[in-house]
Amino acid sequence: MGTALDLHRTVRERLSDHGQRYTNGRQELVESLVAAQGPVTLPNLLLARRTLPQSSAYRNLLVMEQAGVVRRLIHNTGHAHYELAEDLTSHHHHLICESCGAISDIELGNRVENALDKAFEDATSAAGFNARHHSIDIYGECVNCSA
Amino acid sequence: MGTALDLHRTVRERLSDHGQRYTNGRQELVESLVAAQGPVTLPNLLLARRTLPQSSAYRNLLVMEQAGVVRRLIHNTGHAHYELAEDLTSHHHHLICESCGAISDIELGNRVENALDKAFEDATSAAGFNARHHSIDIYGECVNCSA
DNA sequence: ACACTATCGGGAACAGTTCTCAATCCCGTA
DNA sequence: TACGGGATTGAGAACTGTTCCCGATAGTGT
Numbered sequence: 467m468g469t470a471l472d473l474h475r476t477v478r479e480r481l482s483d484h485g486q487r488y489t490n491g492r493q494e495l496v497e498s499l500v501a502a503q504g505p506v507t508l509p510n511l512l513l514a515r516r517t518l519p520q521s522s523a524y525r526n527l528l529v530m531e532q533a534g535v536v537r538r539l540i541h542n543t544g545h546a547h548y549e550l551a552e553d554l555t556s557h558h559h560h561l562i563c564e565s566c567g568a569i570s571d572i573e574l575g576n577r578v579e580n581a582l583d584k585a586f587e588d589a590t591s592a593a594g595f596n597a598r599h600h601s602i603d604i605y606g607e608c609v610n611c612s613a
Numbered sequence: 614m615g616t617a618l619d620l621h622r623t624v625r626e627r628l629s630d631h632g633q634r635y636t637n638g639r640q641e642l643v644e645s646l647v648a649a650q651g652p653v654t655l656p657n658l659l660l661a662r663r664t665l666p667q668s669s670a671y672r673n674l675l676v677m678e679q680a681g682v683v684r685r686l687i688h689n690t691g692h693a694h695y696e697l698a699e700d701l702t703s704h705h706h707h708l709i710c711e712s713c714g715a716i717s718d719i720e721l722g723n724r725v726e727n728a729l730d731k732a733f734e735d736a737t738s739a740a741g742f743n744a745r746h747h748s749i750d751i752y753g754e755c756v757n758c759s760a
Numbered sequence: 761a762c763a764c765t766a767t768c769g770g771g772a773a774c775a776g777t778t779c780t781c782a783a784t785c786c787c788g789t790a
Numbered sequence: 791t792a793c794g795g796g797a798t799t800g801a802g803a804a805c806t807g808t809t810c811c812c813g814a815t816a817g818t819g820t
Contacts, residue, residue: 477689480693483639484795485796485797486797486798487786487787487798489786489797489798489799491784491798491799492674492735506775509778518798519799519800519801520797520801521777521778521779521799521801521802522779522799523802524661524776524777525778525779525798525799526798526799527667528777528778529741538689540688541687541706542688542693544775544776545776545777546689546776546777548673552616555652561727561737561740561742565744570740570742572740572742575734577734578732581728581811582729585721585722585725588749589669589719589720589721589722589725590640590708590719590751590753593708593717593719593756594755594756594757594759594774595708595710595719595751595753595755596707596754596755596759597751597752598752598753598754598755599751599752599753600749600750600751600752601749601750601752602747602748602749602750603748603749603750604733604742604744604746604747604748605747606742606743606744606745606746607706607742607743607745607749608739608742608743609625609740609741609742610744610746612741618776633766633768634766634767634817634818635769636766636767636768636816637770638767655807655808666769666770667769667808668768668769668770668771668808668810669767669768669769669810671807671809672767672768672809672810673767673768675808675809679761679813691806691807692807692808693808715783725807745808
């Protein structure tokens with residue numbers, strides 16, 4: 467479900483709801499994020515599209531993050547990683563290679579996710595914490611590095 | 614199990630194994646981390662012990678991180694958070710308040726953790742990823758902020 | 761006590777990211 | 791199509807959390 471056209475329309479709407487335009491530079495960023503098939507750092511985004519100025523890329527990623535189009539991941543790999551918001555792709559978690567710092571996506575399936583939600587609900591409500599969403603990072607060694 | 618004396622002895626050993634001494638400043642840091650009862654930022658550590666110079670605190674936290682005594686958490690809250698390594702305390706996860714940025718600990722219990730390990734093993738081995746450990750962040754609103 | 765090395769502390773340096781601001785673009789209107 | 795006005799852009803400066811540097815100090819083994 468959801469063609470590239472759908473994606474761009476949705477992005478345009480969300481930006482518009484925040485009083486923002488869906489400019490060329492922003493479209494390029496979205497396309498780069500789609501093409502990356504996983505979280506990417508800003509330097510990597512710039513490598514893919516040499517014409518994007520750094521400051522504009524940072525600014526537009528921030529704008530799109532605030533509009534709910536982009537999600538920013540922070541790990542101790544030096545740079546932040548960017549990906550499309552989960553509701554534009556699908557709920558997933560991250561595998562983080564401790565050797566090379568690469569981050570890739572992983573899905574756990576509905577049954578596990580439902581069990582997780584229930585466990586989290588039980589654990590957090592006891593602490594008076596109002597849980598809204600979660601993210602799971604699995605650390606280890608990726609295929610490339612274990613070779 | 615594990616008194617304060619045990620903790621200090623273990624820390625001393627781990628540092629010693631890395632050719633490092635367990636100096637006064639490092640002991641103060643460990644005590645501050647124990648007293649904090651959860652992940653703390655460096656500025657907060659310094660507030661608790663005004664005599665600790667910033668550069669030494671950063672350096673010693675790094676040394677202790679490398680010796681497996683301290684764990685450093687990165688989130689988009691501005692500062693890194695520090696806590697004692699899990700094997701000096703217990704396996705837990707983090708509740709992160711999206712309003713105030715506070716981070717607190719939460720435990721899920723053995724049954725849930727075992728189920729998680731199994732689910733992660735299934736999901737990662739298919740991707741050829743060699744999983745070593747995991748961390749779960751639950752985002753939402755803490756007790757203070759929802760009041 | 762001595763020599764030798766690890767550690768300390770203050771400040772400079774660094775890196776990723778954000779901010780500034782004049783120039784440009786884009787949209788709605790006529 | 792031309793115009794007015796606000797959003798966006800891009801280059802570089804500024805900012806901020808963290809790390810590095812280095813002379814002074816403290817601890818350890820002999």
